[in-house]
Amino acid sequence: MIETPVAADEQDRALIRRYLAGQRDAAIGLVDRYQKRLFNVALRMLGNVEDAEDVTQTVFLNAFLKLRTYDPRYRFFSWIYRMTVNESLNTLKRRKGTVTLEAGPPVPAPGATADRTTEAQDLVGRALMRLKPDDRAVVVLKHFASFSYEEIAEVMEIPVRTVKSRLFTARDRLRLALRERGEQAC
Amino acid sequence: MLNRDQIDLIHREIDGANTPEERSAFRALMEQNTEASELAAELRDVARLCDLVEERAPPPHLRRTILDALPQPALSSTESGGMTPRDVLRWFMLHLRLGAERMEEAIMTRKVMLIGGAVVAIVIVVAGVVTGFPPGSREAGTIGGVEKAARYQGRPMTEADVTIENPEIATLLQNDEIRRLVQSDLFRQVMASEAFRQALANDGFRQALATDAFRQTLASDAFREALATDAFRQALATDAFRQALATDAFRQAVATDAFREALASDAFREALATDAFREALSSDAFRQAMSSDAFRQALSSDAFRQALSSDAFRQALAGDAFREALASDAFRQALVGDAFREALASDAFREVLATDAFREAVASDAFRQALVSDAFRQALVSDAFRQALAIDAFRQALSTDAFRQALSSDAFRQAVSSDAFRQALSIDAFRQALSTDAFREALATDAFRQALSTDAFRQALATDAFRQALSNDAFREALANDAFRQLLSSDAFRSLAPSEALSQSFMREAERVAQ
Numbered sequence: 175m176i177e178t179p180v181a182a183d184e185q186d187r188a189l190i191r192r193y194l195a196g197q198r199d200a201a202i203g204l205v206d207r208y209q210k211r212l213f214n215v216a217l218r219m220l221g222n223v224e225d226a227e228d229v230t231q232t233v234f235l236n237a238f239l240k241l242r243t244y245d246p247r248y249r250f251f252s253w254i255y256r257m258t259v260n261e262s263l264n265t266l267k268r269r270k271g272t273v274t275l276e277a278g279p280p281v282p283a284p285g286a287t288a289d290r291t292t293e294a295q296d297l298v299g300r301a302l303m304r305l306k307p308d309d310r311a312v313v314v315l316k317h318f319a320s321f322s323y324e325e326i327a328e329v330m331e332i333p334v335r336t337v338k339s340r341l342f343t344a345r346d347r348l349r350l351a352l353r354e355r356g357e358q359a360c
Numbered sequence: 361m362l363n364r365d366q367i368d369l370i371h372r373e374i375d376g377a378n379t380p381e382e383r384s385a386f387r388a389l390m391e392q393n394t395e396a397s398e399l400a401a402e403l404r405d406v407a408r409l410c411d412l413v414e415e416r417a418p419p420p421h422l423r424r425t426i427l428d429a430l431p432q433p434a435l436s437s438t439e440s441g442g443m444t445p446r447d448v449l450r451w452f453m454l455h456l457r458l459g460a461e462r463m464e465e466a467i468m469t470r471k472v473m474l475i476g477g478a479v480v481a482i483v484i485v486v487a488g489v490v491t492g493f494p495p496g497s498r499e500a501g502t503i504g505g506v507e508k509a510a511r512y513q514g515r516p517m518t519e520a521d522v523t524i525e526n527p528e529i530a531t532l533l534q535n536d537e538i539r540r541l542v543q544s545d546l547f548r549q550v551m552a553s554e555a556f557r558q559a560l561a562n563d564g565f566r567q568a569l570a571t572d573a574f575r576q577t578l579a580s581d582a583f584r585e586a587l588a589t590d591a592f593r594q595a596l597a598t599d600a601f602r603q604a605l606a607t608d609a610f611r612q613a614v615a616t617d618a619f620r621e622a623l624a625s626d627a628f629r630e631a632l633a634t635d636a637f638r639e640a641l642s643s644d645a646f647r648q649a650m651s652s653d654a655f656r657q658a659l660s661s662d663a664f665r666q667a668l669s670s671d672a673f674r675q676a677l678a679g680d681a682f683r684e685a686l687a688s689d690a691f692r693q694a695l696v697g698d699a700f701r702e703a704l705a706s707d708a709f710r711e712v713l714a715t716d717a718f719r720e721a722v723a724s725d726a727f728r729q730a731l732v733s734d735a736f737r738q739a740l741v742s743d744a745f746r747q748a749l750a751i752d753a754f755r756q757a758l759s760t761d762a763f764r765q766a767l768s769s770d771a772f773r774q775a776v777s778s779d780a781f782r783q784a785l786s787i788d789a790f791r792q793a794l795s796t797d798a799f800r801e802a803l804a805t806d807a808f809r810q811a812l813s814t815d816a817f818r819q820a821l822a823t824d825a826f827r828q829a830l831s832n833d834a835f836r837e838a839l840a841n842d843a844f845r846q847l848l849s850s851d852a853f854r855s856l857a858p859s860e861a862l863s864q865s866f867m868r869e870a871e872r873v874a875q
Binding site: 201 | 415419
């Protein structure tokens with residue numbers, strides 16, 4: 175069954191309440207709900223599995239340390255995704271522009287050929303790294319986290335029109351980067 | 361050339377965000393404009409390419425590593441499999457970096473960080489805690505990079521300081537002791553604790569670290585167990601506790617077996633986490649008390665520790681008078697007495713401790729001497745007695761042996777618990793009587809105390825005439841006389857005592873006879 179945003183938010187809040195009441199399994203619930211999604215956002219932002227792993231750990235640790243100060247007026251997902259984007263941006267700053275691409279072998283997608291998936295992963299990964307970090311964040315949230323304009327605006331704390339403007343510009347740059355490599359046809 | 365609106369229309373179509381009207385406009389644009397249809401096709405390819413990139417499964421150990429790092433008790437060891445030494449080192453570095461960042465946020469107003477010092481502190485403390493070795497000169501040599509890292513103190517933090525590539529940290533982490541250290545559950549718990557990191561950043565804590573006594577304590581099982589509890593870590597996070605750590609008296613106390621035994625008890629740790637206890641810690645009197653054998657002996661008793669877990673006792677601890685009392689030998693001797701500790705186990709007594717009357721009383725030497733006697737402590741549990749404590753005359757009376765002996769008798773305590781006696785206590789005449797030797801001597805006799813325990817006598821006490829008689833020298837001299845006291849305890853006397861008129865007649869006659 176597909177979880178609606180409202181239902182998802184309710185479930186997050188329930189888990190937070192239980193965690194703050196001392197129930198350890200609630201932490202496991204939150205980690206299980208977000209671990210994969212946050213890791214993938216960080217991976218697309220950083221292009222490196224180990225850095226993505228570090229960012230995911232850091233985000234969860236910070237989130238749980240600050241959970242008592244979390245303002246329930248805001249949705250948990252936007253809070254934790256924002257931390258992931260910000261931590262990824264901080265990691266990129268610390269890296270001082272050094273670009274590292276995926277080190278580990280790509281995982282074939284079910285139903286797709288290994289070659290096609292590998293090629294897409296490599297192409298998109300390299301093209302994403304050519305975008306400015308802020309533009310990359312918008313593309314990642316749109317195409318890899320499947321967020322709406324409004325949700326991206328909530329996560330990044332910018333107006334919806336800025337989201338659109340940044341996304342459209344970034345996607346066009348992505349298109350040009352891919353075209354330069356002459357590999358759009360994949 | 362496409363205008364901005366047309367480009368936006370195409371992007372929104374790719375994102376599925378167009379309204380029905382905009383979709384119609386998009387279709388029309390595609391039919392009419394080749395450049396637009398080419399752009400739309402290329403953007404669709406970009407989107408399709410992105411769709412081809414599958415979500416990647418996180419590394420299998422990531423979930424475990426995250427859960428281990430959370431500020432919660434660790435999961436059972438059966439759940440902790442799958443972490444390689446490299447994972448542990450990564451975890452360590454993550455915490456080191458987070459710890460450094462937090463300390464930077466918390467205590468540094470500018471971007472200057474004693475990262476080398478922080479590394480040394482963390483390693484020394486945690487090494488001491490986990491491996492149990494006090495880090496003297498030999499061990500500092502053994503762990504190699506620690507001494508070298510000290511040269512980083514006082515210069516700005518750089519990226520190299522918090523990456524695993526840092527040669528000093530890398531050397532440090534190659535050491536077997538440190539590796540064992542970072543692989544322990546306790547290390548993870550401690551490093552995940554905000555309170556512990558705050559403590560590390562505190563001067564008092566670091567001063568404490570420099571003392572042998574504190575390091576010995578760090579190496580004790582009790583301290584390690586205490587560190588694993590939220591209550592103790594909360595205490596560590598408070599200024600009062602850390603300031604206390606900076607004093608010799610407290611550190612001496614901390615280094616004693618009694619303190620460590622106390623640390624092993626939940627009640628004591630809960631007490632440490634309370635405001636009242638921490639307020640107490642911030643007073644010199646309390647810290648001096650902690651350095652005394654008597655107090656530490658008290659700390660090692662269950663009754664005292666249970667008392668520490670009660671609000672009333674902690675409120676008492678927060679009072680200046682009580683803490684000053686703690687500085688007196690007499691009071692501390694009282695604390696170690698079984699009767700006092702038994703009394704501490706009773707709610708009633710702990711409530712007494714929290715009363716102003718008691719705290720005022722505690723400030724007097726006489727009272728503290730009285731506390732040393734079992735009889736007195738037994739009496740302390742009655743309401744009447746506690747109310748009486750608020751009266752100066754009563755407290756003065758308490759300082760005499762005769763009165764305290766009287767306290768040991770049931771009869772007197774019953775008398776004390778009567779309304780009549782309490783009313784009498786509020787009368788000057790009676791209190792004057794209490795302060796006379798004759799009355800107190802009378803109190804020391806069975807006959808008088810039996811008289812006191814009767815309703816008739818207590819009713820007599822409620823009469824003005826009788827109390828006036830009590831304030832009369834002749835009457836009090838008479839009290840020193842066996843025959844008179846026997847008279848007081850006789851049925852005949854008791855029968856006339858309830859009658860105001862008869863009492864007055866009797867008293868007049870008694871006075872006359874006495875004269």
